[in-house]
Structures are given as C-alpha cells and as structure tokens.
Amino acid sequence: MRTQAEMAHTCRGTINLATAHIDTEDACNIVLSSGGRTYHLKASTEVERQRWVTALELAKAKAIRMMNDQSDNGSTAQLTHCYQSGKVTGLLTQALHHVCRAAV
Numbered sequence: 001m002r003t004q005a006e007m008a009h010t011c012r013g014t015i016n017l018a019t020a021h022i023d024t025e026d027a028c029n030i031v032l033s034s035g036g037r038t039y040h041l042k043a044s045t046e047v048e049r050q051r052w053v054t055a056l057e058l059a060k061a062k063a064i065r066m067m068n069d070q071s072d073n074g075s076t077a078q079l080t081h082c083y084q085s086g087k088v089t090g091l092l093t094q095a096l097h098h099v100c101r102a103a104v
Contacts, residue, residue, distance in 0.1 A: 015039070018063040022056050024049065032056065 020034035028049050030041040043049035 016063075017056070017060045018067055020056075020060060022053060022060065024053060030056075 015032065015034045015037075017034070020032055023031045023033075025031055025040075027046040028043050030043065030049060030053060032039040032041060041052065043052055
C-alpha cells in the first residue's frame, strides 16, 4: 500500500524534450513549453537555475539524437512520442552530473 506522500510524487504525464522550448524568465525561473503546455520551474539560486537549464538542454539534444539515430537506421519500430518520466529523470540526472563536474 502506498502512503499519501508516495502518491503525491507519482508521474503526472510526460514531456517530449525533443520538441520542448526551454527559456528563462529571470534569475531563478525556468519556463518549459511542450505539447501546448507550459511549466514554470523555480530554482533556489541563479547558479542552480543555470545548471537545470544546461541539464535540460543536454537531455533535449540527446532526445533529438536518439530520434535521428532511429530514423537514420531505418528501423520500423518508432520511438515513443514522449519519454517516460524515468528515462527523462535519468537523462537529466546524467546531464546534471556532467554540468556539476564541469563546474568544479
């Protein structure tokens, strides 16, 4: 059985990073638009905001490469239109670790 806290952290959908638009509003805010939806994210500092923007942009580039690689291979299997949250989280985690290592 799941607790209320666990249920509050379930996946509420997916974001297609390959077609997403990533922008900043000010020192701490990120605007992520995809599929007619807009998400407003807030980092605690400008440095953290920039790390997230960089991580999102790296994950977006990887998503685009994956789509291009699949179409270049002529595979009949299609890449799902939206990445599942676990894959996006993994891509973002990898990208954020890369950004953090580069900042050191």
